[in-house]
Structures are given as C-alpha cells and as structure tokens.
Amino acid sequence: MQYKAEIHVTLKRTVNDPQGLAIRGGLHSLGYETVETVRAGKFIEVWLEAESSEEAERQAEQMSDQLLANPVIEDYTVSVTEASNAI
Secondary structure, rough: EEEEEEEEEOOOHHOOOOHHHHHHHHHHOOOOOOOOOOOOOOEEEEEEEEOOHHHHHHHHHHHHHHHHOOOOEEEEEEEEEHHHOOO
16 A cells, blocks of 8 residues: 655654744744744655554664664654545
8 A cells, every 4th residue: 555654754853954044034023022932843754555543654764873873862753544534
C-alpha cells in the first residue's frame, strides 16, 4: 500500500533560530506586534510503499534520523496517511 509521510523539521528550542527572528521582525514591521515567537523549519513529503501505516511511520522516522533532520540541533514530527486519503 502507498503512504504519504509528512515530516516537519524545526530547530530545538535550545538552539537559536535566526530565520525565525527575522520573520518575527518582519511581522512586527507589518503591524503584527502581538507575535512573540516564530520558529522556522522545513517540510518534507515522502511517498512510500509499506505493509502498514506503522511500518511507513517507522521508515519515515528512520529516514529522519539518518538524513532528513540533524538530531543534534533539530526535532521532527512525522504524520503518515494512506495515499488514497492524502490526495
């Protein structure tokens, strides 16, 4: 069965996020002064074949640990859906 894994990667809270600070500054200059914190990150979509959603999630987490995220400075979350539900 085909699955879509959505992986969201962000810097850990203890790591300075200069891109997030720049975005926050831009939002403030546009009048959104109530914005206190912005954390920027990346979004990765992977389509894969697996026997179950649990197996697809395991594979996506393994991909994230090995390549898609730097475990020293980044955290990630994985969300898996069946391809028929993901389109």
